[in-house]
Amino acid sequence: MLFNAMRPARLAMMFAVSSAMLLVACGGDEPPIVEPDRLVRVIEVGASNRLGDREFPAVLEASKRANLSFRINGTLEKLPMKEGDRVKKGQMVAQLSRSDAANQLADRKAAYKRSSADFERAKKLLKTDFISRKDYDEIKARYQADEAGLKQAQRNMTYTGLIAPFDGFIANRYVQNHEEVVQGQNIYTLLNTDTFDVKFEVPEQLMLHVSSSTDIPPEEKADVKIRFASRPNAFYTMNFKEVATKADPERQTFEVTYMLPKLGELNLLPGMTGTVMVQLANIQEETYRVPSRVVVANSQLQPQVWVFDKNTGTVKAKAVTVGRMTGEEIEVLSGVQQGDVLVSEAAGLLHDGEAVRLRTAGEPTEEVK
Structure with a gap:
């Protein structure tokens, strides 16, 4: 009898609770949207760089060089030349007994x-x-x-006679008269300095601009000149000769050789150094300079950047190829383009597709120059 007496009261209470829950579900406000917790700063990639003028150290070598030696063994009977002496092609410079x-x-x-x-x-x-x-x-x-x-x-x-193969001067003499010499032993080094080979090294992205390659249009060829410490304001024109097809394994640069005619006003000698000016100011390069903190390493220790999507508010990792570092900036050779928005802070803490929030609402992005 007690159970039957309590049933109407319990049913009333259950009805009231159910009604209240239904009202909350149907008529209440939408639950608040949770903002992303990850705060980031971003920069925007600006226009690509102009290559500008570059300077490289260079070394002069004689265009013609020969180590003179006898084809047979014997005893030196005549050794008339001294270091620095000028000789003519066909001249006898040494004689064996x-x-x-x-x-x-x-x-x-x-x-x-x-x-x-x-x-x-x-x-x-x-x-x-x-x-x-x-x-x-x-x-x-x-x-x-x-x-x-x-x-x-x-x-x-x-x-038994040693003949000069071309006009030049004796750069080195390695023996004395009356010595016994053997086949192939160096007697003199003969140099011709009517023209010099100017050797310098450039990075990969400049190799085509300083070579005779037809892979790029003529207007993208660099103007290459050289100056010397004795005349720092004088620049001398050179002609392209050759470029190495294999990079130096340590420096990852390519050796380039230009020809420089003899200059009357300068006493140039092999081994002297100069500064090569590669003028590229009018050549547009599809590379970008960004703060070095923008580029991070992925799990395979390869360079990447985090690209911010303005529409979705998310970030995505993108592999890049980088060039040289200058100060606090680094060249990005490929992987980004003008207008890309890159994460410049908190990049190391992000995940692909993660929603992020800019550090300060309405803060203008920093443009990469």
């Missing part, structure tokens, strides 16, 4: 005369079958060997 070569020539002549006579007799005997074919072949081979020996002895007589 000819006695050894002359004795060898006389010996080879006697051997050739003897084997030549034997060979003539063998040819007659072979016709009448008074000599075997085997003996004939042996006599013939000996004759041919002595003939070759005679020709070599005759050439060796001419090799």
Whole structure:
């Protein structure tokens, strides 16, 4: 009886609670939207850079260089040239004693005369079958060997003289007169400085601009000049010669060689240094400079940036290729474009697709110059 008495009161209470819950569900305000907790600062990528003028240290080398040596062993009999002496093409610059070569020539002549006579007799005997074919072949081979020996002895007589192969000057002398020298031993270094090879190194992105490559239009070719410390305000025009096709494994640069004609007003010598000016001010480069803090490493230790999407308020990682670092800025060679908004702070704490909030509402973004 007590259960039956309590039923109307319980039902009334349950109805009241259900009604209240229904009213809250149907008629209450929308639940508040939770703002992203991650605060970031951003920068906007501006226009691509102009390459500007670049300077590179350079070294001069003689365009023509030769180490002079004898083709045979012998004793020096004449060594008239000193370091710095000028020589002409075809001039005798050193002489070996000819006695050894002359004795060898006389010996080879006697051997050739003897084997030549034997060979003539063998040819007659072979016709009448008074000599075997085997003996004939042996006599013939000996004759041919002595003939070759005679020709070599005759050439060796001419090799006793050392001849300058081109006009130039003696840069180095390595021996003294009357010394015994061997075949291939350096006697002099001969240089011709009517033109110089100017060697310097450039990074990969400049290689095509300073070469003769047809992969880029003529208007994107750089104007390359050189100046020297003795005349810092004078710039001298050079002509392209060659560029290395393999980068230096440590510096990741390419060696470029230009030709510089002899300058009357400057006393230039091999080994001197200069400064090469690569003028690129009018060439637009599809690279961008951003604060170095914008570029971070991914899990594979490769460079990347975080790109902020203004429409969704989220960030996404994007791989980039970077160039050289200057001060607090770094070149981004690929992976971004003008107008991209990049995270400049908190980048290391982000995840792909994460919603973020700018650090200060309405704060203007910093444009990369």
